[in-house]
Amino acid sequence: MVIAGFKIPKDTHIIINMWANDNDPNVWENPSEFRPERHLSEDHKTFIRAEQLIPFSLGKRSCPGEGLAVVEVFLYLSSLLQKYDIKANHKTDTSLEYLFQFTIAAKHDPYVTITKRRK
Known part of the structure; x- marks a missing residue:
């Protein structure tokens, strides 16, 4: 299989780089700042789960x-x-x-x- 130009051999284990995802400045404004309110609605009453927020991983191997x-x-x-x-x-x-x-x-x-x- 080829993903983004990289050949991935059969039976290769692939691990998600969760740190890079959680600290991507293209996704999160000031990712190194602790700002839990970025996951709340404007009235701060409802949690909004962003598509990029994957604390339990994704796919068939998720938690x-x-x-x-x-x-x-x-x-x-x-x-x-x-x-x-x-x-x-x-x-x-x-x-x-x-x-x-x-x-x-x-x-x-x-x-x-x-x-x-x-x-």
Whole structure:
């Protein structure tokens, strides 16, 4: 098979470069800035899933647990927000630096302090 002028031999494993997709300035304005609002409607009430947003990959090899993950993260986060007031510790480093490996992980662990339980 030939894709974009490159011959791909039979039985070749192809891995998507997710970092390049997520950091493409032709797709995302200022891709290195943390701006989750870029995925919200103008009234900031509805999540809009852009075609270029592929956190669970694509095709027949995409993550089979996407539906479960979305539901579980929602339940977990909403449960925490109902029960706790969460504030950042004064030692929190707000800069986002990356340690490049096979995957991307935050270089410094954020410090979050759960200050008091709600009544």
